[in-house]
Amino acid sequence: MKLSSHTRPLALAFALSLISIGAQAAAPFQLDYIGQQIVPTGTQFAGTTVGGLSSIDYVSASGRYIAISDDRSAFNPARFYELSLDLNAFTRSATPGMAGVGFTGVTTLLDTTGLPFATNQVDPEGMRYDATRNQLYWSNEGQRSGAGFQNPTVRAANIDGSHVRDFAVPARYNPVGSNSGLAAGDSGVYNNLAFENLAISTDGNTLYAATENALAQDSLPATAFNGSRSRIVSFDIDSGAAGAEFIYDVSPVVFAPNPANGFATNGLTDFIVVGDRQFITIERSFSLGTPANGIPATGNTIRLFYADARNATDVSSFDSIAGQTITAVSKTLLLDLSDLKNDDGSTLSLDNIEGLTFGPAFNGKQTLILASDNNFGATQFTQLIALEVTAVPEPETYAMLLAGLGLIGMAARRRLN
Template sequence: MRIAIITALAALHIGSVTSIHAADPHGLALSYIGQQILPNETRFNGTAVGGLSSLDYNPRTGRYLAVSDDRSSKNSARFYELSLDLSKFQRSNMPGMAGVVIHAVTVIQQPSGGPFKKNSVDPEGMRFDAARNKIYWSNEGQRGFFGLQHPTVSEMNPDGSHSRDFAVPSYYSPRGASIGIVPGSKGIYDNLAFESLAISDDRRILYTATENGLIQDSPPANAYTGSRARILAFDIASGRPGAEYIYEVDPVATAPALFGPFATNGLTDFLAIGDRQFITIERSYTPDAVIPGNGTGYTVRLYYADARKATDVSGLESIAGRRIEPVRKTLLLDMTELKNTDGSLLDLGNIEGITFGPDFDGKRTLILVADNNFARTQLTQFIALELDPISRLISP
C-alpha cells in the first residue's frame, strides 16, 4: 500500500526569503537562508575537495565534519573539518567561498592501520558522537566492476584510526551476480546501500538506511515505481543490530526520455528528531530532465518520517509478499521551489548530507551538502534553511 503524502503546500515570499509551510498537523516552516557553491577544483592540503556526502555539526567547536565519498581513488578516503558562516551565505547561484573555511583533512584508516587501498571503500555517511568522542561512518560496499563488498558501519577515533565495527545482518551482503538482477542474487544493489547515518536523541541508537531496497525486497526506484528501503538500528553500546523498518522511497521525480539515460531516486541521509522520528532527504536525478529554472537534473525533497507504528522487520531476509506497515511520511519541502534574491530558482546539486546547524536569527537551522561526484558540471554546495519551530514537528 502506498503512503499518502501531504502535498498541500503554500509558498510565502517574505522579502527575498522563501518560506514553505507544510500542511497540518505539524505546521513547520522551512525558510531559505542562502547557499554557497564552492568553485570547481577546490583543493585543500593536496586533496580534491569534493564528493561531500555527509555533514555533521559539533556545537562545542562550531565546526562541521564532512566525509568525502572518494573511494581512495583521487586521494585516500578522508573527511574534512570546516566552518560555515551563515551570515555570509547568498541567495544566488554564483559560486564563492565566502563563509566557508576548511580547517583540516583526516585520512580514514583501515582496521589494520593505514589508508584504504584504491577502490576498496566507499565512505558515505558520518556522525560525530561528542559524548563518546567517537565518529561513526558508513561504507556503502560494492556490487559491480570491482567485485562484491559488504556494506559496513564502523566507529573511529577523531584521528581517523579504527575503533570497531557494528554488526550488519548478513542479508545485506551482496551475493550472486555482480550486476544484481540475475535470479538468485541478494543483498544490496550497487551504489544504493548505506548512504546515511543518524543518532537518536538519547544517544543510545545509531541508525543507518539503504538508499533503495535490498534485491530480495524490491527493485530499485524508477519513473513508475518506488523502492522499499530499510532503516536499520544499532545499539551503540553493544554494536548489535536492532529494529528494522521499511521506508518507501518515491518513484523518480521526472521520467527520462524514451531509451534515455540512467535515472534514480533514493534516501540519501536523515536526522533523528524524536522517538523513531526523522527528517529525511530523497534525492532524485534524471540527467536529461527538463526542470524549469533548474538545469541540474536533481529534485530534492525533505520529509517528516515516523516509524513508531511501522512493522519491525528485523531478522527477515526478505519482505517480499509480506504485509508490512511502512514508515509514515509527510512532505515538508520540495526544494525545487526555493528562489534566490533575483527570483531565479535555486540550482540544486546532489544533496546527500543533512545536519542541524547553529541558531540563526534566533531560529534552529538545517544545513545540507551536495556531492559533486568530482564532476565539473556538478556542485559542491552548502544550503542553509531555518526551522520555525522544530517543536511542532515532533509528535508526542
C-alpha cells in the same frame, strides 16, 4: 584536531516529551531558505581535492562541521574534512561564491590494519560524531559490480581516523548473486545504493543506518514508474548489535529520463533524528535529460520529508519482505527545494544533495544545513544550503514541537575543540 565529549543537558528529556505531542500530524514545521554558498570543483585543501561531500555534521562547541568525502581513495586517500560556515555570508543568489566557507582540517580514514584504504576498497558515505563516547561512526556502501563484491559496513573510528570496531550488519545486506542484483535469487544491497547515511538517536544509545534503495530481495531500485523499499536498521551503540529494522518507501523518480533508457534514480541520501524513531529525510532524485522535458538543468530534484517509524513494522526477522504484510514508515513532505527562489526570482539550482545536519541558531531560529556531493565532476559543484526551521501556526502543539526541536539541536550537536 581534537574532539571532546560533553554532558547532554537535562532539558533534552523535556524536549523529547514535546516531540511526542502531535507528532502524528502532518508537516509540524516549515523550512525557509536562508541562502547558499558554492565551493568550486577542483578546490584544493592541504594537498587534497575537496569534493564528494556525502554527509555533514555540526559540532556546536567550535561552531565547525565535519564532512566525509566519498572519494574511493582515487584522488586522495579516503578522508573527512573539518570546515567552518559563516551563515551571515550565505546569500539567496544564483552566483553566491564561497565567502564564509573555510576548510580547517582533513583526516585520513584508516582500515583495520591501521593503513589508508587502497583505491576502490571503500566507499565512504555517512558520518556522525558521538560526543558522549568521543567517537566517529561512518558507513561504507560496499560494492556490487563486475569489479568485485564488497559487503557494506558501519564502523566506529577514533577522531584520528583509526579503526575501532565494526557494527554487526546483518548478512542479508551483503551482496550475493549477479552483478546487477536483478536476477532471480539475488540478495543484498544494489551497487551504489547501500548505506548512504547515519543518524544518532536523541538518547544517544542507538545508531541508525539506511539503505539508499531496497535490498535486492525486497524490491526493485527506484525508477520513474516505481519506488523502492529501503531499510532503516538500528544498532545498539554500546554492543554494536543490530536491532529493529523498518521499511522506508522511497518515492519514484520525479521526472522520467530523456531518452527513456537514460539514467535515473531516486534515493534516501541522508537523515537526522528529531524524536523517538522520527526523522527528517532527504530524497534526491536525478534524471538524465534536458530542462525542456521538465527535468531541472542539473537533473536533481531534492525533497525533505518528516518520517515517523513509531508505528512501522519491525522487519528484522524477515530476510525478505516479499509477500509479507507490513506497515512502512509514514512520511510527509516538508519541502521540495525546487520551489525555492533566489532574490532575483531565479529558481535555486540544485546539485547532488546528500548531507543534512542541524546547524547553529540563526536570527533566533533553528537551522538545517545541507551539503552536496559533486562527484568530482567538472559540471557539478559542492553546494551548501542553509534553511530556517519555523513553526506552523496551527495547531498549538506544533509550536511545542518546534521548541523541542530547538532543544534537541542544542543538546545533541557534536562537540569539537
